[in-house]
């Protein structure tokens with residue numbers, strides 16, 4: 053299922069409306085802390101998991117600068133600190149919903 057509308061419903065929270073009428077709200081902090089890219093989550097290469105280096109926190113880390121749909125399966129998110137390698141699949145976004153974490 054793909055979202056029909058993606059917006060910032062209120063400051064600091066991303067809102068996705070789905071084709072079935074349901075809605076997923078994701079706090080931006082949760083979104084960023086779960087960035088799926090290799091430099092945030094580490095990489096598993098030849099059965100060894102390489103943890104990412106601890107990065108200093110830059111201003112704008114939790115500021116959403118923009119987002120762009122990738123194909124029809126995911127959303128690429130642009131952050132205020134210049135980070136933009138995170139590509140969130142729709143399933144991933146649904147799993148980050150505030151209600152799913154409660």
Ligand SMILES: [Zn+2]
Pocket residue numbers: 087088089090091092093135137138
């Ligand atoms: Zn990342």
